[in-house]
Amino acid sequence: MSAPQDIDTLKQRMLDNEFPDARGRYGPFGGRFVPETLVPPLDRITEGMRDVLHQADFQHELDEQLRHWVGRPTPLSYAARLSESWGCDVWLKREDLAHTGAHKINNAMGQALLAKRLGVKRIIAETGAGQHGVASAAACARLGLPCRVYMGQVDVERQAPNVDRMQRLGAEVVPVTTGDRTLRAAIDEALRDWVSAPLETYYLLGSAVGPHPYPELVCHFQSVIGREAKEQMLRQAGKLPDVAVACVGGGSNAIGLFHPLIQDESIHLLGVEAGGRGVGLGDNAASLVSGTPGVLHGCFSMLLHDEHGQVYETHSVSAGLDYPAVGPEHALLQLTKRAEYVAVDDDKALEALNECCAMEGILPAIETAHAFYGARRYAQDHPGSTILIGVSGRGDKDLPTLQQVNKVSNP
């Protein structure tokens, strides 16, 4: 997609904070591959982002909302029993304690505030696990903006509590029955809606994916996670972690944790993708581990697709990770080997979820459980290390899935 560059040069440019460039590229990844109709609204968001985000009054308003409504800073908890069991020091960055129960609220409130400044009257969003939908619905309710959320029919069924929450928060939830009926189909449908009303609509995209400037915008709002975690580690643990671990679907939670740590090269960045049922195309959602470069939803990144360029259906027990592509910054982090990405399958994620419940009194989201298992594996290979895990969200929303899984396991 662009002239090949020496990996070391790319890495140095990344460490020098040169990405994204003016075209929204992260080295060879990123960019903007959208219908012409969406260019004007994307330009407007890009200009708005440059004009508004650094204004003192915007920052003040966002800070106030994050502090007094979202509940930031979220705590950093020492996981004493896991630490003892794993033979490491394990610290948990608790996005599960943010309002609405996941990191998604950081981005939803940030973008909703931006949309309001841009004078937009209508918000659309998509959701997989429902956490971004709930966060968008809540942020829009808080700011008095109408909100429509597209959600795949499969996810509507497996994340029923969140559908109810969105509706109670005043959002219109539109089940998507086309395509794979999960997050990917919901994004397709949200984009079609946006193409139909590009100027009066703001698309509040929920992950660090999509056309420029979304990966940058989402990273900007989620980086609060890594900034806080870094400060808290220094204050509470007296040092930076050896490794920061986060689950990766589209990658917003992970980029939020990783981005402020990229220049601290002593910290190993470990992203954990959904290994699903196995390594076969269609059996997982591990686009960095199993994918190849391609274009989906306006962005050139790592993608699960076949040799004809057709995007594959994915599988994960976690609705929030069930997406065939990943944010372009992660693709660059992988290419430059600044971060490592591994896959954890469904069963192991559920095993880690149970361990976290039993030993720390925390029910993490199934997404997050992937990170816990990845961290445990890292601990086995690196005894005595200091591990920071991004707890992306809480698992209440996954109870129907967990009940279903238990039924299957213990009929």
Add this chain to the structure above:
Amino acid sequence: MNGIERIAQAIDAARQDQRPALVAFMTGGFPTRESFQDHLESLTTHADLVEIGVPFTDPMADGVTIQNSSKVALEQGVTLGWILDEIGQREWPAPILLMSYLNPLIAMGDQLAPRCKAAGVAGIICPDLPLDENDLLKPDLEANALALVNLVTPVTTPERLKQLCDTATGFVYAVTVTGTTGGAKSGGPGNAAPVTETVVDYLKTIKQVSNVPVCAGFGIRTPEQVTALGAHADGVIVGSALVEQLAEGNDPGVFLQYLKGQ
């Protein structure tokens, strides 16, 4: 004659007949792989230009009709390579363009332009390749004298419209409505997009700026629209309405005759 010249000649021939060029769209391999050659024969006989839609799993600019046709084609194993093989089996009465999302095109890599040329394809329309990224395909296509058709829309800014028209080859695709293909709803003449004064002004503006022919598309399904739009454009593009005909098992050529008022 190369691909770009064949497109120009076809539009010019229609102009000589004092009518807009009729550009017909069908999804490759829909409703069946077996019917592809017959339908292509019918379309290339009755239309001046034909677009073959390359099915894609995530068609973000398409309405429900073309989405469904793509799904059916994909389920039958239709690929870009298969479509090119089918087109390349013979010469057709009208020039053929491919309309494809970017990912299937780049999946073919360096072979894309040479294989298109060898198959007799005249050009490519790629809805998710905006002007700023044209370099991705344009040099290879131009080296093979293949057109890269740019799309403009009612929300395109004047500055960008000029750039799009200046860099278009073959023709400029004027999307007449903001929305997906097929209009707000598909099915029947009642859902035809109205040819309003705004649409007419929009087409006049593009015509003033463009040095290549301008073809208007999206939501076209009646002879009245063809006449009304044809007065202000060099061609009209019919897509979803034709795909509906194919879905119902009808000969698409008959529908094209109807649109031409014959």
